[in-house]
Amino acid sequence: MKNQNEKASANANMKQINEDIRQGTFKQAYLLYGEERYLRRQYRDKLRKALSADSDTMNTHYFEGKDLPVSEIIDLAETLPFLAEHRVIFITDSGLFKSGGEKMAEYLSSPNDSTFFIFMESEVDKRSKIYKTIQSKGFAAEFVFQDENTLKHWIASVLAKEGKKITESTALLLLSKTGTEMDNIQMELEKLICYCMERDVVTGEDVEAICTTRVSNHIFDMINAIAARQQQQALDLYYDLLALKEPPMRILFLMARQCHMLLQTKELKSRGYDNRTIGSKIGVTPFIAGKYVSQAAKFKASVLRRGVEKCVEAEEAVKTGKMNDVMSVEILILSIF
Numbered sequence: 001m002k003n004q005n006e007k008a009s010a011n012a013n014m015k016q017i018n019e020d021i022r023q024g025t026f027k028q029a030y031l032l033y034g035e036e037r038y039l040r041r042q043y044r045d046k047l048r049k050a051l052s053a054d055s056d057t058m059n060t061h062y063f064e065g066k067d068l069p070v071s072e073i074i075d076l077a078e079t080l081p082f083l084a085e086h087r088v089i090f091i092t093d094s095g096l097f098k099s100g101g102e103k104m105a106e107y108l109s110s111p112n113d114s115t116f117f118i119f120m121e122s123e124v125d126k127r128s129k130i131y132k133t134i135q136s137k138g139f140a141a142e143f144v145f146q147d148e149n150t151l152k153h154w155i156a157s158v159l160a161k162e163g164k165k166i167t168e169s170t171a172l173l174l175l176s177k178t179g180t181e182m183d184n185i186q187m188e189l190e191k192l193i194c195y196c197m198e199r200d201v202v203t204g205e206d207v208e209a210i211c212t213t214r215v216s217n218h219i220f221d222m223i224n225a226i227a228a229r230q231q232q233q234a235l236d237l238y239y240d241l242l243a244l245k246e247p248p249m250r251i252l253f254l255m256a257r258q259c260h261m262l263l264q265t266k267e268l269k270s271r272g273y274d275n276r277t278i279g280s281k282i283g284v285t286p287f288i289a290g291k292y293v294s295q296a297a298k299f300k301a302s303v304l305r306r307g308v309e310k311c312v313e314a315e316e317a318v319k320t321g322k323m324n325d326v327m328s329v330e331i332l333i334l335s336i337f
Contacts, residue, residue: 013141017043020139021050029108029117029138031131033097033124038182039143040120044090047118051088058082064092074107077115085114092120101130108133145180148172148287155185159202162193166202172287173204177211180285188212219254220295223262226336227298234333248325249318252332256311259336263304265289266296307336 020026030047032040052060059081063073073089081087096104097119108117108130117138124131124140134140146154152171159166166174174192178184188211195210196202218237225234241251261282268278279289296304314332317323323331 013139013143014039014043016139017046017141021046024050026051026116027138028111028113028115029119029134031097031119031121031124031134031138031140032143033119033121033140034143035122036143036145036182037122038186039146043141043143044118044120048088048090051086051116052084056084059084059087060090061088062090062092063094066093066095068094068096070096070103074104077107077117078112080112081114087112087115088118089115090118090120093122094119095121097121097124097128097131099125099128101128105130105133108137145285146182147285148175148180151175151180151182151185154182155189158186158189159193164193164196164200164202170202170204170207173207174211175287176291177207177214177217179214179216180288184214216254216258219251219258220291222255222333223258224295224298226333227295231334235330238329238333242326248329249315252311252314252318252325252329255329255332255336256308256315259304259307259311261292262296262299263301263308265292266299266301266304269293269296310336 017030026047032043034040048060061076068091073091077087077089079087094101105128111117119134126132131140152168152175155171155174156166174185174188178188191210192202192206196206218241222234222237225231225237238251242248264282265278268281273281275289275293276286278293279286282289282292284292299307310332314323314328318325318328
């Protein structure tokens with residue numbers, strides 16, 4: 001239910017911003033936040049095009065990062081636009097919505113009528129004064145990861161613009177490799193479009209040939225191989241990750257995380273939760289939750305707990321100098337379950 005509510009809220013946010021643009025009735029401050037970077041950027045760019053001309057560098061300003069000169073930004077906001085209707089200030093990843101945003105919040109409670117603010121943040125504290133100010137005086141829009149059906153339709157629409165088609169099963173294969181971040185999907189779609197230049201249908205073979213599998217997917221496959229007692233395959237996947245310059249300690253961290261996620265999944269499944277609810281509780285889409293449920297079914301809960309413990313022991317062995325990092329993960333793969 002949480003995922004459905006989040007999706008409905010995100011859709012309402014996008015609809016509201018589109019409506020503001022269509023009617024030309026803008027809030028003076030927009031906060032675009034949340035885990036889905038692609039949509040945050042997309043709506044930032046929509047607002048930029050609506051509020052300022054591409055060539056207007058005199059009245060369009062960009063600030064990024066922490067320790068921003070808030071007083072200078074406020075002085076700038078108080079300056080009337082030069083031969084234009086609006087002055088637009090973009091502020092990205094400022095951290096003001098986690099701490100230190102009180103001065104900006106105070107200004108935003110009654111800003112210069114001709115100045116508009118667009119904030120982009122990965123994380124916010126909804127209890128902060130600046131968040132509450134924008135919520136009451138402007139518009140705060142959260143962008144979450146999209147669900148499987150939305151992403152399948154989006155993939156099809158992107159390819160359709162290039163005169164290409166894709167089946168549902170092939171789209172699911174693509175999602176299994178990319179995950180649900182639209183940035184990742186977009187990059188892989190661009191590669192597929194170039195790869196299939198002379199053809200109008202994207203096939204599963206194309207996806208297998210050209211699309212990059214995320215590191216987390218390699219870890220998933222490693223755990224599958226370990227569960228099937230295919231130790232050599234698990235080691236081969238590990239060596240592939242090393243060849244891709246992935247640090248052994250990051251691989252170890254991801255293995256521990258996977259074991260922990262599987263343990264959570266198994267416990268939730270035993271309580272009768274469906275994939276959608278499990279996904280909302282462990283922070284993944286129902287599609288990914290379904291994969292976790294299938295993998296977790298291959299293990300006893302006690303075995304998964306022991307897997308987490310062995311990952312901790314391997315990390316300790318490296319930190320105390322008892323074993324080097326590459327070997328510690330090799331031994332872990334051979335003995336984890």
